[in-house]
Amino acid sequence: MIHHLKPKWQAWGRFLSLFLLCATVVIACASDNDAVENEIETLNGERSRITLGTTQKPSHLDPADSYQIAGLGILYNLSDCLFAYELDSTELKPQLATALPEVSDDGLTYTIPLREDVVFHDQTPFNAEAMAFSLRRFMENEGQPSFLLADIVNSVEATGDYELTIELDSPFSAFPALLAFTGTAAVSPNAYEIGKDQFNEETFVGTGPYQLTEWEEDSLELTAFEQYWGETPENAGVNIQFYANEATELFEAFQDGEVDVAYQSLDVDQIRYLVEEATEGKWQAVSSPGMAVVYMALNVTKEPLDDPQVRRAIASMIDRNLFTETTLEGQAEPIYSLIPTSVEVYEPAFQNQYGDGNIEQAKALLTEAGYSEDDPVTVEIWYPGASHNRHLVASRLQEYAEEHLEGLLQFEPQGNDDGTFFSSVREGLYPISLVDWHPDFIDPDNYIHPFVSCGEGSEETGCEEGGAASQGSFYYNERLNELVTLQRQEQDPETRQEQFAEIQEIIATDVPYIPLWQVKNHVFAQNEITGVKLSPSQGFPYWTMAK
Structure with missing residues (x-):
């Protein structure tokens, strides 16, 4: 995904990213999860917000142009795609789709049935026309990852209110997995435009479990979306604090308890220290290949x-x-x-x-x-x-x-x-x-x-x-x-x-x-945080965490 040496013609990636030892590798769309707004009443009382610290600050959050680990990791928690990965495996499953595609004998036509109970963060109804709009925009706006679809897709059409048909230029057996790439997420047709370089850089309006409610110079605020179609997440929202590529600041902030969770990117010696201290019960360390x-x-x-x-x-x-x-x-x-x-x-x-x-x-x-x-x-x-x-x-x-x-x-x-x-x-x-x-x-x-x-x-x-x-x-x-x-x-x-x-x-x-x-990927959390996990698909789900 993120690699600066992507072929200019039709290979699956054009840009190398700096090597991040604890970086996410494949970023796919968020798994089926639900959310409710801010402080949520439950049998156990109000759910709390979680503060996450990271050195990875996104330049923007438009899925049609986001091709950096920082942005894709946040979009993973804000968005839904046609398909996603199970949290405990790399098995592909329907997300905004209701089933895996029906593929024609020649391998060129993919027919995909869609969910009927979804709304965007701005209350626009989700349907096949909205999904077709999102995929066409991904290709036609010509953002950094647009070639992923543009190089192989011939057409995208709504062939029913909740049926999408995609025609390929040539057979590609991995196409359903490609439709789990976060950039292919559904976005509201009322909040975005199709056109070269027409990007919304400081907002996001999708269908995911969180909605973007605030973006400051050094922080983001994600709040649970009360009309999300899936299961309810375990927290009211996530405050993301950026440490401007300063691993030492993030390292110290986590040790001092200023953040609940530290993720991306710490130096090798800092990771080693935090892992060692976690074995003594000082905090939690979760690792994943x-x-x-x-x-x-x-x-x-x-x-x-x-x-x-x-x-x-x-x-x-x-x-x-x-x-x-x-x-x-x-x-x-x-x-x-x-x-x-x-x-x-x-x-x-x-x-x-x-x-x-x-x-x-x-x-x-x-x-x-x-x-x-x-x-x-x-x-x-x-x-x-x-x-x-x-x-x-x-x-x-x-x-x-x-x-x-x-x-x-x-x-x-x-x-x-x-x-x-x-x-x-x-x-x-x-x-x-x-x-x-x-x-x-x-x-x-x-x-x-x-x-x-x-x-x-x-x-x-x-x-x-x-x-x-x-x-x-x-x-x-x-x-x-x-x-x-x-x-x-x-x-x-x-x-x-x-x-x-x-x-x-x-x-x-x-x-x-x-x-x-x-x-190896690592995330560190204070002991009062539960549900911290890294998906084998390399997604870091916020919605499983509680405080």
Whole structure:
């Protein structure tokens, strides 16, 4: 989802985000939940508001243009989409829809029945025309994430008062999962307009469990929506306090009890301290495996990485456990595919082929490729300068190669400002770059298509246009292109799993990328807060919390 190196043509993501160790990875629409306004009378008395602290301040909350973790996380709690994820799994379920789509035999037509008991925050009735308006606006206003639908959707029509029909340009088996992306949320036709760059930056009018009631420079106020169609949340609302990208301020505010909940983004050492203190009962720490992955992109068109033996040597010497347990202080998990471990088709292909820290194999491959202590492989590793974690890992890689490879391989870490870094990756200026990927939706396609698809290129010239070029590997493989197309068309899960197994095997053999780790997500709460949870889909639901 959130990645600054999204392909410019039709891959599933165009923009890399800064790596956030405890960041949300897939942001999907909020699950079915209900709310009532402000202080709610119950058998247990009045429900309280909750104060949440974060360093992540959104620039705006228009779903048609929101493509930052900060904004999407808040919209997740304000909005509803056609589909959402169960809170305790990555299983897709209807939300504003009443059932999963009926799909035509050719895979091009999706017919979706809709709920009839929904109103927007401004009292406008929800119906198929309103949903069609919302999806057309998402595409036609040409905001940052608009390509997600615009690249594949031919038309969106209300074919009944509560029936929506969507025609695709080509089959895409993961399309229902894409309709859980928060940007596709329903918005009131009376509060928004269709037109290029027509965005409402400081308001939100949707159908979700909370409505936006106040927006100040350093805070937001969300209040429960009394006419929400779903179940009642456990609090009256949430006050969000922004700490202007200052992790230390958030860290101290939580320790001092100024905020009830701290979420996104704390430094590695701060997370470690809070987790340790939570084991002593001082407060609560809730952790969840992340859906974001961090990887190396190897530019296969640049010497010496145009030699597959050199790429395989680097894959062999990587010791993921060393980096995750020491450099990252246990706040990440090793990964051996571009696809996260929680996705059913995951195969540890890199572990199977190279192991971890296989120094002898790395030496043998480099020697076989003609390198020696007198004539070593020297290669730069680039990373965004704002990413402290990737700086640490690049430096540790340099030290590790010096300690173990007897001069055969020398890494030269280089940082650059974020804008220059991301554009340089796309331009092919870097031999190796350390990059993170936050998916737009939970499907293995979103971890593969953006990385290896190539619309123009050859095995001789590399990828000239397409996902592989945008991600900095410039890798081209005819069989991989064929498999990516086939899995996007395939409706049978078992056949798709076989296709993804072959895809992961090819990537591990050719090494255009080296997967390193997937993030762990953390939220910290004072002891009087109950119901704190992180969804496996990486949503952070406010509505389950009570005080």
